[in-house]
Amino acid sequence: MSNVTSIHEFPDGTWADDGPTRGIEALIEAGEVLQFPHLPFVLNEAEKQFLDPRWADAKAKNISVRWPANELRGAVGSAAEMAALQAMIGRYAEQSEALALRLFPHYRGHLRRGNSSFRPVNVAGRETSWRKDDTRLHVDAFPSNPMQGTRLLRVFCNINPDGLPRQWRVGEPFEAHAKRYLPQIGRPLPGSAWLLEKLHITKRRRTESDYLMLKLHDHAKADAEFQRSSPQARVDFAPGTTWVVFSDQVLHAAMGGQYMMEQTFYLDAAHQLRSETSPRGTLERLLGRELR
Template identity: 75%
Template sequence: MEMTTETRVDIVREFPDTTWADDGPTRSVEAVLEDGLVLSFPQLPFVLSEAERKFLDERWADGRAKNISLRWPGGELRGAAGEAGDLAALKAMVTRYAELSEAFALRLFPHYRGTLRRGNTSFRPAQVAGRETSWRKDDTRLHIDAFPSNPMHGTRLLRVFCNVNPHGQPREWRVGEPFPAHARRYLASITRPLPGSAWLMHAMGITKRRRTEYDHVMLQLHDQAKADLAFQRDAPQARVDFAPGTTWVVYSDQVLHAAMGGQHMLEQTFYLDVEQLQRPETSPLRTLERLLNRPLR
């Protein structure tokens, strides 16, 4: 997608860490993350063993899902195909990433200790560029993360990514305008949900739990941005290339992002309630409530 706007977004901050362990230099950077910045660690690779390197191949995905994932707390492996021994080794690799990511996050964000919850861990062996999908699922378009079937009720989405590409290919991202500016752009066109619609969607199994007005607004922000080709082309944005061996951390429900290219990445999701943030007022929930001058329940 050709961009006609000048780059006016500068939200990536680099840190010198070379270890996932607790003796690394960076810690207590909650404020940087909660301000809607991306924390990048260009010298922090997730090192695969020689035996694990064979998993850097799309053939290990079963073709029904774009990602191979571990579902916690049970650690069930989904989306993978192969012999039992290979799948056990693949699961062990992804589990190791989950454990390293969690220890790393708790070093970076000690304020979250005891409240940060581990979500799914995913291994993404597929090439991003050229994937055919609907506009709503097209993650090459700038968006914030929001899920039609999984209402978040304001819970934060903290993600730890690592590019494990063995051929020097970066993970190509675009990042966009701050969340408050993005919300102002579309809020006037977002109507309230129909009375009873949240109950009906839950009763019919469309959503896993009741969709709040917050979830309704976030989905509309997600969809309207992806459908707005002028916005995708002309809005303030910047390209960011995360080289192999780079780890980066972001609140993906707050930072506008788009994955434009790359192959072979690991990702760990964490959940955090708004009240457990160091500064809850920076959250999308509190931001939207201020802009709308009402609670979003």
Template identity: 75%
Template sequence: MTAPTTVDIVREFPDTTWADDGPTRGVEAVVEDGQVLSFPTLPFVLSEAERRFLDERWADGKAKNISVRWPGGELRGAAGSAADLADLRTMIVRYAEQSEAFALRLFPHYRGKLRRGNTSFRPADIAGRETSWRKDDTRLHVDAFPSNPMQGTRLLRVFCNVNENGRPREWRVGEPFVAHARRYLPSITRPLPGSAWLMQNIGITKRRRTEYDHVMLQLHDHAKADLDFQKTGPQARVDFAPGTTWVVFSDQVLHAAMGGQHMMEQTFYLDVEDLQRPETSPLRTLERLLHRTLR
């Protein structure tokens, strides 16, 4: 069996504050190139009262995440008394606000363009979670969603390991997106005529699935189904220690979550045209490789 090529895409920064009065980074080019930005000394600090939420019992068992959904701000996926749920929501909302201030300091070019997506707290342990191979996030993949077509919109995510027992968040990261696309594009067929209209109208998708979404889903599925690639493809293990924050375009960087428990996550949406370098996006990369517009 061939040993995997080591991937080196993690870049560390010494930031210690979430506030927008910290150093303006201007690292759009770094993250748009498919790098992972890591901040080992930037914890999301829980109050003494909030530490009680570091327990799986607060999840309702129906979803892997407890989340606050925007723009309404409703709490979902949690179980507990009204008072406890109000405190839990306050903690998650604070993470959303701090993440947004931090992202705008990192990426001044995105100011006024980033849109806040869901904010999540993940209390469950990754290990031992039973799921289908398509939903198995311990396999290297780029993010793509069957029911929620992104139509090219970027997925920027800010994660933080809030584990208080010393457990790292164990990731694997994989090959550059362009290499990954070249690996599987020859085996990806075009969508059936009329399929996007049908899926939207019978409620399978929330909006129209473009050919871009079709290709991204196939890249996601091909990678997860390819066990040889999972074992021998270019990759590296990355451990994010407790108190570490990391930022990544999860629709571009191949990643797999191998272990850990208790994590915060904030999603932001960004249109391709609002990137500093739109040509680096998965949409533009796939269009160059396929020599056609993916609409």
């Protein structure tokens, strides 16, 4: 795996903030995947009923809780059932936050909680457009939701009850990936970011960093030869495994699996241990100029 993202394994068996402090910001900022094979998210007996795709609204990709409103979306059921499902996802959010603060003490006071999600639907066989096809290697970037350089820290956990792994592919390091496609990417049209925001196509102004990240996302997903033959490795995350990654930096593809928890955190790159290792910092260094 010398030419692809590294997987770094840890023996931790507790989510608690008072467990062993890791201080492993340098590893995750270098684009590694941090794997905890002995860190399950344990469902109580009542919550095990939710290990069924029937709870997911057919129109939604995932069941999620939006913060700070604590609003449940994408699920169907009675009021009591939805309250129990919401509580389960909320508990995962709390445990993930405690874990992140323990692993990355430098981020304390700077991490912002994003959406929490439960994914009960099997990844394999889902029909979608090539841009939304997460079985293709990609870095996370969103057309309507510009991140303006904010990092996407994600905590995943496989809660599959049938012994089935979450199957990923991981690709080449971000810098190598950027070098692959940057020569094909020009600058955004003058005024385009203003127009997209004015027409409410984007939620906020799309920076040049956002523009480049979207182009990297789309170039990779549209490139069949890249998907087939670029440096990559398969990684199976067994049930009971938790893994943590900057998903805007690590090339990844979800190839198979069902029943997973996911928590997103936002982190301004300025609050990293080394902000220059962020995708925006890497792009600026490769281009030899500041991105605005």
